[in-house]
Amino acid sequence: MLPQAIEAMVAELSVVGNPSSLHTAGRRARRVVEESREQLARAVGASPSEVVFTSGGTEADNLAVKGTYRARRAADPRRHRVLVSSIEHHAVMDAAQALVDDEGAEAVWLPVDAVGRLRLDALRAAIEQDPASVALVSVMWANNEVGTVQPVAEVVQIAHEHGIPVHSDSVQAVGKVPVDFARSGLDLMSVTGHKIGGPVGVGALVAVRGAELSPLVHGGGQERQVRSGTLDEPAIRAFAVAAGIAADELAGTRVRLTALREALVAGIRAQVPDFVVHGDPDPAGRLPGLLNLSFEGCDGDSLLYLLDAQGIECSTGSACQAGVPQPSHVLLAMGMPEAEVRSALRLSLGHTSTEADVAAVLAALPAAVARARGAGAVAAAGAGR
Template sequence: MRNTPTVYLDHAASTPMCDAAIAAMTEHLRDVGNASSLHASGRRRRRVVEESRERIAGSLGCRPSEIVFTSGGTEADNLALKGLFWSRRDADPARTRVLSTAIEHHAVLDPLEWLAEHEGAAVELLDVDGAGRLDPERVRAAIEADPGAVGLISLMWANNEVGTVQPVAEVAALAAAHGIPVHADAVQAVGAVPVDFAASGLDALSLSGHKVGGPQGVGALVARREAALTPLLHGGGQERGVRSGTVDVAAVAGLAAAVEIAVKQQADHAVRVAALRERLVEGVLRAVPDAVLNGAAPGEDRLPGNAHFSFPGCEGDSLLMLLDARGIECSTGSACSAGVPQPSHVLLALGHSPEMARSSLRFSLGWTSTEADVDAVADALGACVERARAARL
C-alpha cells in the first residue's frame, strides 16, 4: 500500500471521467430497451442516442448524420482505413496507394500493415522533421507521383507521444484537389486544441471517449455522408449500415456529455494546462539539466498538456518504475516485445538513436492536474534519475 497520494500524469493514456459524463451514464444504466426496438422503451433509448449525436455534432462542427458510434478510437481508425480503402479500391482497382506518416499510433499503423499484407495496399509512411511535424510539400510530392493510384491519406491530428500538432487542413486541401479522402486520428486533439470537422476539410475523423473525460469503450468516427465506407461488422445495420451492433446508450450519453464539456472548456483548459506544462518543463530541466524536451516547441504546434523528455543514461522503464514507487504515474513511449524494451517508433522517426529513444518518458496533464502534481515530479526526479543511471553501470 502506498502512503503517498498518487500524482497522475498520464492523461494522454486515459483521463478521469468528468462529473457530467458520470451523471449522464448513471442516468441511463437502468433504462430498459434496445435503441433499435420500435416500442416505447426502444424509442426512448433511441431518443437518447440521437440527442447525444446532436450534442457531439454541435461540438465538433459536423452534421449528426455524419457520426458513427464505435467502441473507441481503435475501431474508428480501423473502420476509416479499411472501409475507405476497400470502397475506393472496389470502385477503381488502381487505387492501392495509402499515404500516412511514420509517427502514427498503432491503431493506424497496424491496420495499414494488415492492408498491405492481406489486401494489396501500397502503404507509404512519410517522414517527419525532428519536431515530429509533416511538411505538406512532402504530401504534395507523394500525391503528384501518381495521384490516380492514391486511395486515401491518414494523418493524426496530434501525436500521442510528443504532442506535435499536424497541418491537417493543409493536407486535406491538397488531397481535395485530387479527390482523395483524408482521415485524421483526432483522439488526442479533441478537447485539447480547436477541432472543427467541416472547417478542416477532412473526410473522416476518429475520437475516443476516455481521452476527453468520458467512459472507456466508446468512441466515434465522424465521416462525411459522401465518403463511402465498406463495413467491418455485419449484422443489424445500425449506424447508417456501416457499424452493426446494439448501441451502448449509457456510454454514448456519457461520451456526448464529455465531448460537449471538453470542447466548451477547451480554450480555458489549454491556457491552464499549458501553464502547468511550462512549470513542469522548468522543474524537470532544473532537476536534470541534460534532459531533452522532445517534439515541437511549446506553442500552437504542440498539445498544451504534453511534456516528453529523454533522460540520457537512463532506461525509461526503470525511471518510470522508480517514479511510480514514489506515487508519480507517467508513461514511456516504448513497447515491450517478449520482455525486451523496444525504442519508440515515434522517437526513431524524429531522428533519435535507439538508446535515446529508450530513455524517454511522457508526462501528460489533464483536467485534474495541479501545481502540486507538477512540483512533486520536480522534487522526485533528480534522485530517481541518479538511481536509474547507477543501475546501468
Template sequence: MVYLDNAASTAISPEAVAAMTRAWEQPGNPMSLHGAGRHARRILEESREAIARALGARPSEVVFTSGGTESDNLALKGIYRARRAQDDRRRRIVISAVEHHAVLDPAQYLVDNEAAELVVLPVDERGRVDPADVRAELAGHAGQVALISVMWANNEVGTLQPISEIAALGREFDVPVHSNAIAAVGHVPVDFTASGLSAMSVAAHKFGGPQGAGVLVIGRDVACRPLLNGGGHERDLRSGTQDVVGAAGMAAALETAVDRFDENTAAVAALRDRLVGALQSRDGVTVNSRDDGLPGIVHVSFDGCEGDSLLMLLDAKGIEASTGSACTSGVASASHVLLAMGMDRASARGSLRFSLSHHNTAEEIDYVVSVLDEVCERARAAGLTGVF
C-alpha cells in the same frame, strides 16, 4: 498518487457519470419501437447531435464505435476496400511515420493481405509532416492512392500536424483524407467541417468520457465498406446494438471539455510551463515536446537512463507517467515516433511522457520535480539494459 498519464486515459468527468447513470435507469434497445426503445433512441440521437455540434460536424456524419482503434480500422480498411472496388488501381495507402499503431497496423494488414502498397511520409525533428511531401506523392500517383491518413496530434510528443493543408491536397487530387484525432479532441480546437477532412476518429476516454466509446466522423459522400455485417446500424457502417450509455457519457464529457476549453487549457499550460522550466535547468535532460503542440504533453529524454527503470522508480514514489503510447507499453523497444524524428535509440529508450490535465496541481508538479534527481541517479546507476 500523482497521475501524469492523462494521454493514456483521463478520469471520467462527473457530467459523464451523471449522463450514464440516467441512461442506465431504463432498459431499452434503441432499435425497438416500444416506449423503452424510443427512450433509448432519443438518448442516442441527442448524444449524436451533441457530439456533432462539438466536433463541427453534421449528426449524420457521426458513426458510433467501440473506441479509437475500431474507428481507425473502419476508416482505413473500409475506405481502402471501397476505393479499390471502384478502381482496382487504387492500392496506395499514404500515412505518416509517426502514426499510432491503430493506424499503422491496419495499414500493414492491408499490405499483407489485400495487396495494398504502403507509403510512409517522413517527418522533421518535431515529428511534423511536410505538406510538400504529400503533394509530391499525389502529383505522381493520385490515380493509385486509395486514401491518406495523418494524425491530428501526436499522442507521444504532442506535435500538431498541418491537417487543413493536407486535407486541401486530398480534395485537389480527389483522394479522401482521414485523421486520427484521438489525442487532439478536447485539448485543441477541432472542427471537422472546417478541416476539410473526409473522416476523423475520436475516442471518449481521452477527454473525460468512458473507455470503450468512440466515433468515426465520416462524410456522407465518402465511400466506405463496413467491418461488421448485421442489422445495418449506423448508416450500415457499424452493425450491432449501439451502446446508448457510452454515447451519453461521451457526449456529456465532450460538451464539458468544449465548454471549459479555455479555462482548462490555461490551467494545463501553466502546469506544463512549470514542469518544463524545472526540467530545462537540469543537466542531461532534454525536453522534446514544444509549447505549440498539445498543451498537456511534456516529453523528456534523460541521458544514460532506461525509460522503464525511470517509470518504475517514479511509480515507487507514487508518480504515474508513461514511456509512450499505452497501447505498446511494456515492450522493450525504442518508440517508432522518436526514431522517425531522428532521435538515436539510446535517447529514445531513455524517454518519458508526462501528460497533464486540469485535475493536476502545482503542488504535484513540484513534488515530481523534487524526486527527479534521486530517480535519475538511481536509473543511471542501474544502466541501460541494452539498446534494441
C-alpha cells in the same frame, strides 16, 4: 471520468431500452442517442448525420482506413496505395499494414521533420507519383507521444486537389486544441470518449455523408449501415456529456494545462538541467498538457518504474505499446538516435492534474534520474568487461 459523465452514464444504465427497438423503451433510448449525437457533433464541428458511433478510437481508425480502402479499391482497382504518416498511432499503422499483408495494398510511410511534423513536400511527391493509385491519406491531428500538431488543413488541400479522401485520428486533439471537422475539410475523423473524461469503450468516426466506406462488422445495419451492433446508449450519453464539457471549457483547459506543463519543465530544469524536450518548442504547435523528454544516461523503463514506486504514473512511448521492448517509432521517425529514444519519458497532464501533482513529480524526479543513471552506468561497465 468527469463526474457529470459518470452521473449521466449511471442514470442511463438503470433504464432499459434498445435504441433499435420500436417500443416505448426503445424509442426513449433512440431519442437519447440522437440527442447525444447532436451534442457530440456540436463539440467537434460536425453535422449529426456525420457521426458514426463505435467502440472507441481504434475501431474508428480501422473503419476509416480499411473501410475506405476496400470501398475505393472495389470502385477502382488502381487504388491500391494508402499514404500514412510515420508517426501515427498503431491503430492506424497496423490497420494499413494489415491491408498490405492481407489485401495486396501498398503502404507509403510519410516522413516527418525533427519536431515530429509531417513533411508536406513528401506528401505531395507521394501523391503526384501516381494520384490515381491512392485510396486514402491518413494523418493524425496531434501526435500522442510528443504532442506535435499536424498541418491537417494543408494535407486536405493537397489531397483534395486529386480527389483523394483524408482521414485524421483526432483522439488526442479533441478537448486540448480547437477541432472543427467542417472547417478542416476532412473526410473522416476519429474521436474517443476516455481521452476527454468520458468512459472507455465508446468513440466515433465522423465521416462526411458521401464518404466511401465498407463496413467491418455486419449485422443489423445500425449507424448508416457501416457499423452494425446494438448501440451502447449509456456510454454514448456519457461520451456526449464529456465532449460538450470539453468544448465549453477548451480555452480554460489550454491555459491551465500549459501553465502546469511549463511549471513542470522549469522545475525539472532547475534540478536536472541536462535533459532534452521532444516535439515542437512553440506552444501553438503542440498539445498543452503533454511533455516528452529524455535524460541522458537513463533507461526510460527504469525511470518509469522508479517514479511509479513514488505514485507517479508516466510512460515510455505510446501507452498502447507499454511493456513491448522496442524503441518508440515516433521518436525514431523524428531522427533521434536510439540511445536517446530509449531514455525518453512521457508525462501527461489532464483535467484532474493540479499544482500538487507537479510538485510531487519535482520532488521525486531528481533521485529517480540519479538512480537510473547509476544503474545505467553499472550495466554499461558490465557490458564492457
